[in-house]
Amino acid sequence: MxxxxxxxxxxxxxxxxxxxxxxxxxxxxxxxxxxxxxxxxxxxxxxxxxKIRGAMNRIATLSEEEKEAGVVTASAGNHAQGVALAATRTGVDSTVVMPEHAPISKVKATRRYGGRAVLHGADYDEAQARAHEIEAEEGRTYVHAFDDDxxxxxxxxxxxxxxxxxxxxxxxxxxxxxxxxxxxxxxxxxxxxxxxxxxxxxxxxxxxxxxxxxxxxxxxxxxxxxxxxxxxxxxxxxxxxxxxxxxxxxxxxxxxxxxxxxxxxxxxxxxxxxxxxxxxxxxxxxxxxxxxxxxxxxxxxxxxxxxxxxxxxxxxxxxxVETGRYLKVRTVLRDRPGALHDLLSVIADAQANIYAIRHDRTSREIGMNETDVELDLETRGHDHVEDLLSALRERGYAVEVLV
Incomplete structure (x- = not known):
């Protein structure tokens, strides 16, 4: 230990x-x-x-023969960058296997630090299995992301x-x-x-x-x-x-x-x-x-x-959303002039800010004389959200909270 x-x-x-x-x-x-x-x-x-800390400590302790053969590792992204930079700084060739859906920013950064990035598998564990295959095929030293003293x-x-x-x-x-x-x-x-x-x-x-x-x-x-x-x-x-x-x-x-x-x-x-x-x-x-x-x-x-x-x-x-700062709601209006204005007046009186509105008369989920409305709203917290929803329902709107 x-x-x-x-x-x-x-x-x-x-x-x-x-x-x-x-x-x-x-x-x-x-x-x-x-x-x-x-x-x-x-x-x-x-x-x-x-991750640069552990990667550097491991690569610095390789033998000259191991450094000559290069290193390989698997990573979801951060260890990849650490190994790539540490290897480049010590003159060691590095190959890094990352999950196929690793954040593109981490893939690009790994390559920018000098590592060869290989995308393989759905998660870290599948990427690791491929890295061990490369280890055997190319005689590289495997630099484990965590299971290494x-x-x-x-x-x-x-x-x-x-x-x-x-x-x-x-x-x-x-x-x-x-x-x-x-x-x-x-x-x-x-x-x-x-x-x-x-x-x-x-x-x-x-x-x-x-x-x-x-x-x-x-x-x-x-x-x-x-x-x-x-x-x-x-x-x-x-x-x-x-x-x-x-x-x-x-x-x-x-x-x-x-x-x-x-x-x-x-x-x-x-x-x-x-x-x-x-x-x-x-x-x-x-x-x-x-x-x-x-x-x-x-x-x-x-x-x-x-x-x-x-x-x-x-x-x-x-x-x-979790802190009550953003709210998405849906309601159905009568398709008549002024209906949307009346709805927006309630929202304005409640001092909520509107990000976006989607106004759809063609939805199959509503009647021929109705219109479906979705609103993205900026709110000020959970209490404000409840006050807004109460105001809408008191005015007779059937409101569905989407987010």
Whole structure:
């Protein structure tokens, strides 16, 4: 099992490429939660993710023969970029297998850092199977995304920085996919602050760890489904699992809706852009997935900021829906002059703003003398939504909430 000494040794190798990221006290989230919240902004890391740390530590420890043969790995995107950059910086050829539906921004970034990107499979696990085939075919060294001592130690350098910048730490909250990040951070934190708590967070659609802990052995999911693609793995690694069992105090899960809200909060209130996986730690805190005391010093690790712009639009819109900031409704009007004006007057009086209107007389779901109307509305919160819906229904409109 990796030790503090392994992580301290990794720091000398990692600092050649990775940078020390800020630990930022958040007045917004401290006020919102009652805890003293310090955000570890690993989304500001080179390549936009913590993965460069573990990749650099692993590649730096290869033999000259292994470096000559090159490396191969599988990744949903962030590890891909880390391996590509670390390999290029050390003069090593790299091939990275990514799921076919990996965010295009991550694919392009991997190629820009010098890696050969191969798209294969529906998820990380299928991409990994293809990467092992390439490993055998071309004699490359496989750089595992998480199930590797050197990789875990590299990720653990984040824990060194957290303890140095926040020696009064009470709880650190860390995303879990394959487990490499939390294994490294937990090792570094517990070795220096034994009483500090380490809380792991998984997305509900990729939550293998809780069942693994219950069974006492690694449990593999049949499939994963979450907007947090950076932690969308079907199983935790064998080596990380042993560390998690010994050094992680609690593992919780968050829904995609909660992730979307946390991501939206970070963007709007902290001007901080993260990907889905980067928001899960804050989501667990904001939605009280674990117990904490008033004033408790909590550090959520924002592990990555590589979000595809198309996905960002979808996630932010979902976050607005969940916080009552966006509403889509449908109603049926009599097809007569002034009917739409009357409807819009109610909405205006309720001080809702209209994004878009769809006015359809041809729908087969309505009568010949009716018109179907859908409205996209900007609202100011859940109370405002309820007031608006009440006003519409009091005026006799049968309103269906679509979103």
């Amino acid at each position: 990796i030790s503090l000494a392994d992580i301290e040794a990794a720091r000398d190798r990692v600092e050649e490429v990775a940078k020390r990221t800020p630990l930022d006290y958040s007045y917004t989230f401290s006020e919102m939660t009652g805890a003293a919240v310090h955000l570890k902004l690993e989304n500001n890391q080179r390549t936009g993710s913590f 050197y990789v875990m130690a590299g990720q653990g350098t984040i824990g060194l920085e957290i303890v140095e910048d926040c020696p009064d730490l009470d709880t650190v909250v860390v995303p879990i996919g394959g487990g490499g990040l939390i294994s490294g951070i937990a090792t570094a934190v517990k070795a220096q602050l034994p009483d500090a708590r380490v809380v792991g967070v998984q997305a509900e659609g990729a939550s293998s760890v809780a069942e693994s802990l219950r069974k006492g052995s690694v449990h593999e999911l049949d499939s994963v489904n979450t907007i947090a693609d950076g932690i969308a793995t079907r199983r935790v690694g064998d080596k990380p699992f042993e560390v998690i069992r010994e050094r992680v105090d609690e593992v919780v899960t968050v829904s995609d809706e909660e992730i979307a809200v946390a991501l939206t909060y970070l963007l709007e209130r902290s001007k901080t852009l993260v990907e889905g996986a980067g928001a899960v730690a804050l989501a667990a805190l904001v939605f009280e997935k674990f117990d904490y005391e008033e004033g408790e010093v909590v550090v959520p690790a924002l592990c990555g900021g590589n979000i595809d712009m198309n996905q960002l639009t979808t996630v932010v819109m979902r976050g607005l």
